[in-house]
Amino acid sequence: MVLRILTVIDKVQDLSLLEATELVKALENLFNVDASIGGGVMMMNPDQNTSEDKNPVEKQTEFNVSLDQVPPEKKISILKVVRSITELGLKEAKEVVENTPQIIKEGLNIDTAEETKKLLESAGAIVTLV
Structure with a gap:
């Protein structure tokens, strides 16, 4: 694994349960995902705005x-x-x-x-x- 990833893993292991929960919530907000869905697989939360919602494609009118x-x-x-x-x-x-x-x-x-x-x-x- 990349050295940066190993460093992050070491730091996460030192977090308390409360700090780990806050980290998960912060990552969910940052990446617009919901970590509680799908047995450990992070999936997009349909209720949250994605970058596509921020830049909607114009519908053809003519x-x-x-x-x-x-x-x-x-x-x-x-x-x-x-x-x-x-x-x-x-x-x-x-x-x-x-x-x-x-x-x-x-x-x-x-x-x-x-x-x-x-x-x-x-x-x-x-x-x-x-």
């Missing part, structure tokens, strides 16, 4: 709808949906449908993006939200 694949037999029905969703003309919508994958709507909230995805999927398209 979504893009990507038209990934258009089966040839569903092309016309998907073209109609793309035209209604994007308000593109026939020629432009046809280009979108024929040149997949392609983002067809950008910056939508989750509800609108899901609704758009369902419309396209019901017509037979393969769609993802990004």
Whole structure:
């Protein structure tokens, strides 16, 4: 073992029971763990804040709808949906449908993006939200 660890072990052996209890509590607070759980294995205490809680990841609020694949037999029905969703003309919508994958709507909230995805999927398209 490393010399530092042996030194710590020697010092811990000299502690009274009360001092050892205080040491355990201090280590639990320092490392956000609970030493009483799991038969001697220190485990994270779910009630205590972790570093991830202090720096929460921002949730995505805007979504893009990507038209990934258009089966040839569903092309016309998907073209109609793309035209209604994007308000593109026939020629432009046809280009979108024929040149997949392609983002067809950008910056939508989750509800609108899901609704758009369902419309396209019901017509037979393969769609993802990004």
